[in-house]
Amino acid sequence: MFSGIIIGISVLMFVLARALPGDPARLALGPNATQQQVEDLRRIWGLDQPIYIQYFSFIKGFVVGNWGISIRTRNDVFYDVSRLVPATLELTIVSMIFSILVGVPLGVVSATKKDKWEDHAGRILSLAGVSLPQFWTGIILQVVLASWLALFPIQGRLDPTMTLPARITGMYILDSLLTGNWPVFWNAWWHVLLPAFVLSFPQIANISRLTRTSMIDQVGKDYITLLSAYGLPKAIVQYKYMLKNAFNATLTIIALSFGYSLAAAVVVEAVFAWPGMGLYLVTSIVWKDLNAITGSVLVVGIAIVIATLVLEVLRGYLDPRIRFGELTR
Numbered sequence: 001m002f003s004g005i006i007i008g009i010s011v012l013m014f015v016l017a018r019a020l021p022g023d024p025a026r027l028a029l030g031p032n033a034t035q036q037q038v039e040d041l042r043r044i045w046g047l048d049q050p051i052y053i054q055y056f057s058f059i060k061g062f063v064v065g066n067w068g069i070s071i072r073t074r075n076d077v078f079y080d081v082s083r084l085v086p087a088t089l090e091l092t093i094v095s096m097i098f099s100i101l102v103g104v105p106l107g108v109v110s111a112t113k114k115d116k117w118e119d120h121a122g123r124i125l126s127l128a129g130v131s132l133p134q135f136w137t138g139i140i141l142q143v144v145l146a147s148w149l150a151l152f153p154i155q156g157r158l159d160p161t162m163t164l165p166a167r168i169t170g171m172y173i174l175d176s177l178l179t180g181n182w183p184v185f186w187n188a189w190w191h192v193l194l195p196a197f198v199l200s201f202p203q204i205a206n207i208s209r210l211t212r213t214s215m216i217d218q219v220g221k222d223y224i225t226l227l228s229a230y231g232l233p234k235a236i237v238q239y240k241y242m243l244k245n246a247f248n249a250t251l252t253i254i255a256l257s258f259g260y261s262l263a264a265a266v267v268v269e270a271v272f273a274w275p276g277m278g279l280y281l282v283t284s285i286v287w288k289d290l291n292a293i294t295g296s297v298l299v300v301g302i303a304i305v306i307a308t309l310v311l312e313v314l315r316g317y318l319d320p321r322i323r324f325g326e327l328t329r
Helices: 002-019 024-029 035-045 051-063 077-112 117-131 134-148 172-179 182-219 222-229 234-272 277-287 290-318 320-327
Strands: none
Touching: 002 051, 002 290, 024 035, 051 290, 077 117, 077 172, 077 182, 077 234, 077 277, 077 290, 117 182, 134 182, 134 234, 172 182, 182 234, 222 234, 234 277, 234 290, 277 290
């Protein structure tokens, strides 16, 4: 099933990328190139071949790590993406940490304080999270927190005066932590906080809403009445038992949120000039850089499929009924 999803994504993006207006060969050579030069370049890149032949050639190269040459950077797309993916992963992982640490407790508080001011405040925050466009939220926070109050940097991953950490994973926070480079570690955190919060804001809203709904469904069940009758503290009942049973549905939205955040990173990286794969994809679309567009989207698609697979494993761990059902099929 997962391989079929990846194949479907690759076919769709391959066709859509070639449906964009403009000739990539002409864009690569510039307006002063002759028509013969353009045709020669199209032949070298295989753009004169039928689209199905182009697709199979791309897939064959993709499997072995030959993703074609970017017409903008003149590098192999695999090289470009491998250098940029860590920045996007770092941003996405930090945003997911924010989403879980804020969204789950917010949903629990809203459920346990149903129809009180805490619940109303949580629902207003959730409504804002799903309603406000991320580019608008990012610009407003840049103006207020970065420009007016000078609390955060406006763009980039590190101050220009900082020396890059030794590359281990490509994620500055993790690399500086592994090498004990504390000035870079704190500077990298300082730079990632604002864009990560903007990226996490809609996910906080989605996670808190679903957690609230799942928790409310658990309130009237018999085991809650029994545990309360035993005299267990309310916090233990809520966070140890109710939340565990309610977390299965929340886990689903967390996994989906990871995929959404990878896709939404395109907007956030463009706003904050974050040098990741999202910004690379936006620029590639402007240039109609076919290999870069298809390769970047495929990487995002594969990451979403992997996140879905991990979700299935974790759901089986949290709910033994799922494991039992799989074993008896």
